[in-house]
Amino acid sequence: MKTAVIIFPAANCDRDMIVALEKITGHKPHIIWHQDQDIPAVDLIALPGGFSFGDYLRCGAMAARAPVMKKVIDHANRGGRVIGICNGFQVLTESGLLPGALMRNESLKFICKPVKLRVENNDTAFTNCYDKKQVITIPVAHHDGNYFADDDTISTLEDEARIIFRYVNDNGEATTAANPNGSRHNIAGIVNRRRNILGMMPHPERLIDSAQGGTDGLDFFRSMITAIG
Amino acid sequence: MKAYVHITLKDGVLDPQGKTIAHALSALGFDGIQDVRQGKYIELDLIATDREEARNSVDQMCRKLLSNTVIENYTIKIE
Numbered sequence: 001m002k003t004a005v006i007i008f009p010a011a012n013c014d015r016d017m018i019v020a021l022e023k024i025t026g027h028k029p030h031i032i033w034h035q036d037q038d039i040p041a042v043d044l045i046a047l048p049g050g051f052s053f054g055d056y057l058r059c060g061a062m063a064a065r066a067p068v069m070k071k072v073i074d075h076a077n078r079g080g081r082v083i084g085i086c087n088g089f090q091v092l093t094e095s096g097l098l099p100g101a102l103m104r105n106e107s108l109k110f111i112c113k114p115v116k117l118r119v120e121n122n123d124t125a126f127t128n129c130y131d132k133k134q135v136i137t138i139p140v141a142h143h144d145g146n147y148f149a150d151d152d153t154i155s156t157l158e159d160e161a162r163i164i165f166r167y168v169n170d171n172g173e174a175t176t177a178a179n180p181n182g183s184r185h186n187i188a189g190i191v192n193r194r195r196n197i198l199g200m201m202p203h204p205e206r207l208i209d210s211a212q213g214g215t216d217g218l219d220f221f222r223s224m225i226t227a228i229g
Numbered sequence: 230m231k232a233y234v235h236i237t238l239k240d241g242v243l244d245p246q247g248k249t250i251a252h253a254l255s256a257l258g259f260d261g262i263q264d265v266r267q268g269k270y271i272e273l274d275l276i277a278t279d280r281e282e283a284r285n286s287v288d289q290m291c292r293k294l295l296s297n298t299v300i301e302n303y304t305i306k307i308e
Contacts, residue, residue, distance in 0.1 A: 058297055101299040106245050
């Protein structure tokens with residue numbers, strides 16, 4: 001699996017993503033600056049977390065219009081895989097590659113803690129190494145992770161099994177108390193209709209080595225290896 | 230020519246910042262607030278001299294960058 005990581009100014013999870021991809025694939029990902037006009041042929045493009053462009057105007061708004069995003073969109077339109085983690089998810093919604101928007105957390109507080117996620121659909125290139133309904137622990141670290149979309153969009157996401165991760169409690173129940181940020185339907189991660197683009201607020205790249213306190217994020221990356229080779 | 234853009238959250242979109250502002254105002258003793266919705270205000274200085282042309286151009290700017298039409302509405306005033 002050949003990979004690339006896009007770096008926007010004020011990204012801060014790019015290194016974690018690079019380390020995770022190198023550990024899993026055995027190769028260093030291509031590192032692409034946001035003003036670059038070209039991305040080498042890769043199987044997967046990762047948009048890492050951070051605070052691109054200082055979250056000016058709206059989180060991800062500036063990054064979504066950076067020159068390199070035209071190439072990311074071309075790659076996605078060809079069926080290439082794209083993942084957006086945290087700020088990367090915000091960039092994907094702002095660029096129109098995924099539906100909805102990520103708004104200020106309902107509590108207005110920056111949230112940085114491990115959360116429980118339920119794998120809602122393991123029939124994707126990003127989750128095939130997890131069991132369906134498996135509950136995993138992955139950290140979140142965001143101020144604007146409150147997923148919003150209109151009723152029709154939410155129904156479509158539900159009907160098409162495109163909600164991939166949901167915030168749950170210790171018993172695996174998607175309750176209001178288990179929802180850290182106010183996201184509609186406890187949504188933590190979704191895919192597009194073609195299922196080649198995934199956005200999620202939690203950070204699987206932060207839990208790939210027992211030295212980090214857990215390895216629940218490993219199967220996220222292993223799934224992509226399984227799907228892509 | 231100047232363009233003044235107001236960006237507000239659509240009805241039905243939760244506005245936790247607006248709610249917190251309402252609570253803070255109540256705490257300061259301002260009674261009678263039914264609801265607070267906060268938004269953005271952007272001023273643009275334009276070279277254009279034709280009002281319609283300016284409005285169309287700012288409308289495009291709102292659609293492409295200044296607002297996120299998934300969650301926000303905008304109004305444009307040209308002077």
